[in-house]
Amino acid sequence: MKLIYSIFGILLTGMLTTALAQQKETPKKNASNKVIVAYVTSWGKTLPDPKLVTHINYAFGHVNKTFDGVTIENEGRLKDIVALKSKYPQLKVLLSIGGWKSGRFSEMAASDENRGKFVDDCQRIVKTFNLDGIDIDWEYPTSSEAGISSSPDDTKNYTLLMSQIRNKIGKKKLLTLASVSNAKYIDFKAITPIVDFVNVMTYDMGTPPNHHAGLYHSQYTKDISVDEGVTAHLNAGIPANKLVLGIPFYGHGKGDIAWYIDYKDIVKLSGYTKKWDDVAKAPYLVNDAGEFVLTYETPQSIAVKCTYLLEKGMLGAMYWDYTADTEDGELRKAVYSGVYKK
Structure with missing residues (x-):
């Protein structure tokens, strides 16, 4: 009998040990280390609320005309945003270099000399403006889709560029990037x-x-969904805990609705019917003829996406852009509540 109890005890101990190990391996869905990244533009007027974000990507810096340094849009506004750190020391502010139609990356990265000078300038800017790092938004290496120059060597040179920036700014500073949804x-x-x-x-x-x-x-869905985009990045070799899910604070319309329209203007629209695609988990508007005329985001769709990213073990959420939201922050509050489950 003692032998039976002894065996039972060993088995029970093993089961408990396994269960505890599994609990430790399961990522916390509302872990405090999650990030919320807000892109804040140089042309915006309002200052972001540091209580609702962890990181601010200041948009934008650009490769200069001589392909060997960085120019910054509205340096005064960047300084005002960095000044928020005095009251909120945990806030991280990065300069985002690039953006749609921002060129000269290909020429800069192809030259050892120019690339080296550009990297040196990144370090200078980090020190001069007391930044927490650099965000590279080169859209897209090897592609001229954005109307910028490109080369078949861009992908290789992109890797060299990122490696050199990391070595120059050091491991204590942040180095991040914006990636197109299909992970190409x-x-x-x-x-x-x-x-x-x-x-x-x-x-x-x-x-x-x-x-x-x-x-x-x-x-x-025309091409791919958000979930398919995340899967493409996972398959490309990025662990989930280094992935941040992008959320748009704007929509695309047709007909009488602008092709690009901020959420703060979407909520003012009238004469349209709100619809919900329960498969895509996405809202849209239709006109009197029943035509799909606007694709956009709402607090409801953001809540679903935040649950998704937590279940996937992703690092957090990112959005473009802060000032496209309503004055009272309807969408940014939804992101905050969703990521931290407040």
């Missing part, structure tokens, strides 16, 4: 050990009558 153009296996995290631009994936940021694939 970049050698992620090469840069994953170098970067802190990847902001996935899981938006602009369609225009009416399709969603531009639908979470799952539905009849209104």
Whole structure:
């Protein structure tokens, strides 16, 4: 009998040990180390609320005309944003270099001399403006889709560039990037050990009558869904805990609605009917004729996306852009509540 109890005790102990190990391995869905990254533009007027974000990407800096340094839009506004750190020391502020139609990356990265000078200037800017790091938004290596120059060597040179920036600014500073939703153009296996995290631009994936940021694939998905974009990045070699989910604070319309429209203007629209695609988990508007005329985000769709990213073990959420929200912060509060489950 003692032998039976002894065996039972060993088995029970083993089961408890295994259960405890599994609990430790399961990521906390509302862990305090989650990030909320807000892109804040140089042309905006309001200062962001540091209580609702962890990181601010200041948009934008650009490769200069001589391909060997960085120019910054509205340096005064960048200084005002960095000044928020005096009251909120945990806030991280990065300069985002690039953006749609921001060129000269290909020429800069192709030259050892120019690339070295550009990297040196990144370090100078980090020190001069008391920044916490650099965010590279090169859209997109090897592609001239944005109307900028490109080269077949861009992907290789991108890796060299990121490696040199990391070595120059050091491990204590942040190095991040913006990535197109389909995970193309970049050698992620090469840069994953170098970067802190990847902001996935899981938006602009369609225009009416399709969603531009639908979470799952539905009849209104033109190319890929948000979930398919995340899967593409995971398959490219980035661990979930280095992925940040992009959320648009704007929509795309057609007909009488502007092709690009901020959420703060969307809420003022009248004469349209709100619809919900329960497959894609995405809202949209239709006109009197029943036509799909606007794809956008709401607090409801953001809540679903935040639950998704937590369940996936992703690092957090990112949004473009802060000032597109309503004055009372309807969407940014939804992101905050969703990521931290407040």
